[in-house]
Amino acid sequence: MNSRRKILLVHGIPDVNGEDTLKLVVKTLSDHLNMPDLSVADVSRCHRMGSIKSGKQRAILLKFKQLSLRNQVWYDKTKLKGTGITLSEFLTRDRHAIFMEARQRFGVSKCWTKDGSIFVVQSNGSRRRIVAKSELDSIPCGSDVQRPAPSAVVASSAAAPPKSRPAALPAQVNRSRRIVKK
Structure with missing residues (x-):
């Protein structure tokens, strides 16, 4: 960049x-x-x-x-x-793809770029800088977007083919953060 x-x-x-x-x-x-x-x-x-x-x-x-x-x-x-x-x-291809995905998930008014970095307003109102697609996946969407519970996604994926799951709702497993002892 x-x-x-x-x-x-x-x-x-x-x-x-x-x-x-x-x-x-x-x-x-x-x-x-x-x-x-x-x-x-x-x-x-x-x-x-x-x-x-x-x-x-x-x-x-x-x-x-x-x-x-x-x-x-x-x-x-x-x-x-x-x-x-x-x-x-003028973003790189990867950053442009991440930015467009963020705009689709969170809305145009809650995503922007500054000096090649992508920023997203989270549901609690704080701003977060996004570098990789995995970081975008770890941000929970606001209350306006309903995501299925992780257990429901696993159960439905076993019963139905993967194509039946909506493309906008990827399977996401919420994990607690690991605490590193110093």
């Missing part, structure tokens, strides 16, 4: 044939974020990602020369509400 620190992905800017992507993104962000000092010289790399598909807008990778400017744009992203343009961090 260290090599991706200065990179943001810009979503929602329509593809135009023969566009100058760099100028288009800089103008769009400077207008919407009220940053007149943002210029083409502040960006070291800018290009569309992926292949062209009809009806789909491709994300734009935007790498800044200075981390401070990238952070200023990142923290001003709330000014983009209602414009159809969104910003996201």
